[in-house]
Amino acid sequence: MTETKPFISVALCTHNHLDRLVRTLADLASLHAPVRPWEFLVIDNGCTDGTSEMLATRDWALQGAQIRVVREDRLGLSNARNRALREARGEYLVFMDDDETPEPGWLQALEDAMIAHAPDALGGRIAVMFEDGARPPWLQDELLGFLGKLDHGEACWLTSEETPIFGGNFAFRREVFERIGDFDARLGRMGAINTGGEDTEIHRRLLAHGCRVRWVPAAVINHRIQTPKLQRHYFLDLHFRQGRWQGARKRGGGSRMPPKYLAPQMLRAFGRAIAKRLSEGADHSLRLEMNAAYFTGYVFGWVRDVA
Incomplete structure (x- = not known):
């Protein structure tokens, strides 16, 4: 039997973060499913730590979602996201990371905004959750954005480079990439290499091409911060x-x-x-x-x- 074409594809890209991924998949069990059909796509980005074997068990499968696991051996978060662009079947493609815990209403809030406003891209609020210890005194509020924290206030259209959307909680109408191009494979995390910038770069491209970007504060994800980042x-x-x-x-x-x-x-x-x-x-x-x-x-x- 042919599966119903999904309206939303949720893509989670992961590389050698088995313990974090197990926690994220468990937390996703509390997610309120969207009204329209959806799929959950995991991009295994060259994992060598047992992640591939765990994903193959399908013990973690989410209820109500069409599930697929795809392996991308070209290392790099942008390569993994570009693979998701090729694999996703939904009208909208939502990205999340392997160290995040969405609030239960996260995906429904994104779906509501997609249906109500038909944006080219969307971004949601990201809160910071200190998972492995206390917040150090040198970690001032102005630095939390570099750990993924994002809050632009009330729902609105984002029209400035000063109000970007972040990769831990953003979504796109899939066809928009035919206009703006793929993620820049030179940017973004690449294995243990600490590089970023791919999300703000693609936000600039969205604006340069006249795309409509919607801020959805009700779509909340918690970014779990591990000890290595508290240095x-x-x-x-x-x-x-x-x-x-x-x-x-x-x-x-x-x-x-x-x-x-x-x-x-x-x-x-x-x-x-x-x-x-x-x-x-x-x-x-x-x-x-x-x-x-x-x-x-x-x-x-x-x-x-x-x-």
């Missing part, structure tokens, strides 16, 4: 790598000699970070240290990397 090095490394990519992209095929304006900018960034740390202590200086790490990576990428 200063995580934030500094993330910004260094982002700077490397930006520097290489900006240089393009030009000279590897960095432009003169970078030196004073970099020095100012380091000066502000040092001054903040000396005056207020390490618990208040990380944001400025991240700026310095970004400029360091920018120069490094300009000189060393290929765009």
Whole structure:
């Protein structure tokens, strides 16, 4: 018997996070199913930790959803998401991560917005859940966005690059990728490499192509934060790598000699970070240290990397 074509495809991309994935799949059992048919698509991104074997048991299968597991051996979150674009059959494609716990009404809220507004893309609210320990004192509120926290307030249309949607809780009309192109495979996590930026980059492309992006605050996902991310090095490394990519992209095929304006900018960034740390202590200086790490990576990428 032929299965009914789904209206929504939910894609979860995972790489070697078996323990996190087991928790996420268990939490999804509390999800309120959408009214229209839906499918749940798991992209096994080159897993070698027992994830593939666990998924093959289908003991975790969600009630009411059409279930498929697809393996993508090209490592990288963007490669996995692009594979989901090829595999999904729904009119809308919803992405989530393997370390998240949606609120029970999450998917229904997205479906309601899809039906009511027919947007090209949607984003939902992301809350931060400290799973493995207490929040460290240096983790100021201004840094929570780098752990995925996102809240743009009341429901609205998003029309600015300053109000992006994040990969832990966004959705797209599947046909929109024919207009804007796929996820940039150079961006996003790649195994243990701490790289991001693929979600804000595709948000910029959505706006540049005149796409309608809807903010759906009732669609809430909780991002579970593990101990490895509760280290200063995580934030500094993330910004260094982002700077490397930006520097290489900006240089393009030009000279590897960095432009003169970078030196004073970099020095100012380091000066502000040092001054903040000396005056207020390490618990208040990380944001400025991240700026310095970004400029360091920018120069490094300009000189060393290929765009």
